[in-house]
Amino acid sequence: MEQLLPIIIGAIALIVGIVLGKILFAKNTKKQVETAEQQAQKIISDAQIQAETIKKEKQLEAKERFVQLKSEHDKEVFQRNQKISDAENRIKQKEQAINQKDQNVERIIKENEAIKETLNRQIEVVNIKRTELEKHQEEHIRRLEKVAELSAEDAKAQLIDTLRQEANSQALIIQQEIVDDARLRANKEARKIIIQTIQRTAAEQAIENAITVFNLESDEIKGSIIGREGRNIRAIEAATGVDLIVDDTPEAIILSSFDPLRREIARLSLQRLVADGRIHPARIEEVVEKTRKQLEEQIIEIGERTVIELGIHGLHKELVRIVGKMRFRSSYGQNLLMHSREVANLCGVMAAELGMNVKLAKRAGLLHDIGKVPDDETELSHALLGMKLAEKYGENPAVCNAIGAHHDEVEMQYVISPVVQACDSMSGARPGARREIMQQYLQRIKDLENLALAYQGVEKAYAIQAGRELRVIVEADKVSDGESDKLSFEIAQKIQTEMTYPGQIKVTVIREKRAVNVAR
Incomplete structure (x- = not known):
């Protein structure tokens, strides 16, 4: 029992200490709560004051913004009214110009009607004179036809035929002269250049076989x-x-x-x-x-x-x-x-x-x-x-x-x-340079002769000198001397445009008239 007494006393002392600690903690907590409430009251009062201040500032800003928007709106309305007044003025000016133009148009129409009447009278006079002139011309033509015993259409046709024949003959002569002169000069110069070129070049005649x-x-x-x-x-x-x-x-x-x-x-x-x-x-x-x-x-x-x-x-x-x-x-x-x-x-x-x-x-x-x-x-x-x-x-x-x-x-x-x-x-x-297949050579000779035989008045055609010359014999009754020159030129041109051949081909047209009688 005596051993438990100190333990009991210690426990009691501990309990008493704990109770006293709780009492002291409660007192301190109460003081902190009171202090916090006071601070909260102070914060709320400060916030209310600040809110009032901000409210007054925003109200002032809103009033200033309203005044500014109102002034801008008034300015815009003024500008629109100004534009409308300017547009009305322009419209009035255009109306005045249009009215002026209408008056001018009416005046011009009246003047044109007067001119038109004058022109119509002049046209009538001209038509009358033209009719009289045509009558005189017809009478003159009838007298000429009676004297010449030939109608105007027949005379015109004969004149045109005569002029066409003369023009064709002269054109052919001039064309032939120009071509002959150009060919003479060109051939002379080309022959000179080609001869000099060939003379300076020694070529081998190489024939390959299969x-x-x-x-x-x-x-x-x-x-x-x-x-x-x-x-x-x-x-x-x-x-x-x-x-x-x-x-x-x-x-x-x-x-x-x-x-x-x-x-x-x-x-x-x-x-x-x-x-x-x-x-x-x-x-x-x-x-x-x-x-x-x-x-x-x-x-x-x-x-x-x-x-x-x-x-x-x-x-x-x-x-x-x-x-x-x-x-x-x-x-x-x-x-x-x-x-x-x-x-x-x-x-x-x-x-x-x-x-x-x-x-x-x-x-x-x-x-x-x-x-x-x-x-x-x-x-x-x-x-x-x-x-x-x-x-x-x-x-x-x-x-x-x-x-x-x-x-x-x-x-x-x-x-x-x-x-x-x-x-x-x-x-x-050049001679000996190339072989030519016999069939191709014969076909080329045949085509050359057939080309000449296709012309009217050609009696015979012979390709001689390995196809380098074409001799054409024409019928003397159907082809004149002038037409022979023309035929030779046309055949040469057709050969040049339609056929492929090496070198050049000379075209000779032969026309002769034979008179044969038999003495018995």
């Missing part, structure tokens, strides 16, 4: 070339695209192909195979491939040598390759590279004679037929294809136009274009 003969040392080599069951010859034909003809011809094999490049590859390959002695399909393919690469290098070398010899610089590498490839192409039996070199030289000489750019003329002459050796098949003509190739590789516009226009497929835009066309015709038309 076959190449490969000579052998002995006929024993033919068996090696043919191979077992013909396998070697089949391998050569498959690799080169050339037909090999092995017949009874001693010490020779014929290579047949329309492509000279393929024939050359086959010839060089056979030459290597025969020299090596090892002939079998694998070796054939290897040799043909090597020969093809070597020939490609040779083509580029030929092109470079050609442009150097002609003095042409700055040509694109692909165009140089195409020029070299011309060596293995032909046109109408004429070697294409020889033809192009000849045209280039002719163009250079003719350009020098005419005072033109010689280097540009040579360039156009050399490239004018590059469209004949395309790498890919195309439907374009060789002139248009060549022009596109030249444009693609950055050639001069004059050169491109000359290439495209040398067969009149595009319009000539530069002076150099007709020079290239003329030189191309000169190179192709």
Whole structure:
């Protein structure tokens, strides 16, 4: 019990302390509440005072804004009234002007009516006089017809026919004189330039065939070339695209192909195979491939040598390759590279004679037929294809136009274009330059004679001198001497416009009158 007493006393003391602490905390809390209420009252009073102040300020601002809007509205109303008054004044002025114009119009109408009446009276007088004049004219015409025993319409028709015939005859004579004079001068000058050009150019007459003969040392080599069951010859034909003809011809094999490049590859390959002695399909393919690469290098070398010899610089590498490839192409039996070199030289000489750019003329002459050796098949003509190739590789516009226009497929835009066309015709038309198929030649001769026979009064027509002259025999009773000149001129013009031919054609019209009697 004595041990619990201190614990009890401590507990009581603790409880008393807690009670006293709560009493002190309650007193402090009451004081804080009172203080907070006082502060709240003060804040509310301050807020009310501030709200009153703001209210008075806003009321003053609203009054000022109202006064300002009212003044602006009054000003706008004044301006509108001013515009309305100005518009009314303008309308009044326009009304006055319109009234003035109406008065003027009425006055002019009255004056015009007076003038119209005067004119009507004058027209009546003129009509009366015209009627009298027509009567006198008819009477005069009847007297003239009676004297001449010919009506006015018949006389007019005869006069018109006479004048037309005289005018046609005089026009034909003058036209013929002008054409003859111009042709004489032009032919004289052109002949001079062409003769000088041809004399300065030495051309080769190269005739290409469709076959190449490969000579052998002995006929024993033919068996090696043919191979077992013909396998070697089949391998050569498959690799080169050339037909090999092995017949009874001693010490020779014929290579047949329309492509000279393929024939050359086959010839060089056979030459290597025969020299090596090892002939079998694998070796054939290897040799043909090597020969093809070597020939490609040779083509580029030929092109470079050609442009150097002609003095042409700055040509694109692909165009140089195409020029070299011309060596293995032909046109109408004429070697294409020889033809192009000849045209280039002719163009250079003719350009020098005419005072033109010689280097540009040579360039156009050399490239004018590059469209004949395309790498890919195309439907374009060789002139248009060549022009596109030249444009693609950055050639001069004059050169491109000359290439495209040398067969009149595009319009000539530069002076150099007709020079290239003329030189191309000169190179192709000289004797021995080209082969002509017999059927085409006969058809051209027949067309030339039929063209002349289609004219009225023509009895016979003969194309002589390989088609370079046309002799026309006319009936003397149907064609006069003057009409013979006209007929010759018309036939020549029609041949020039409708037919394609190399060089020129002379037209000779023959008219003769024969009187035949028999003495018995």
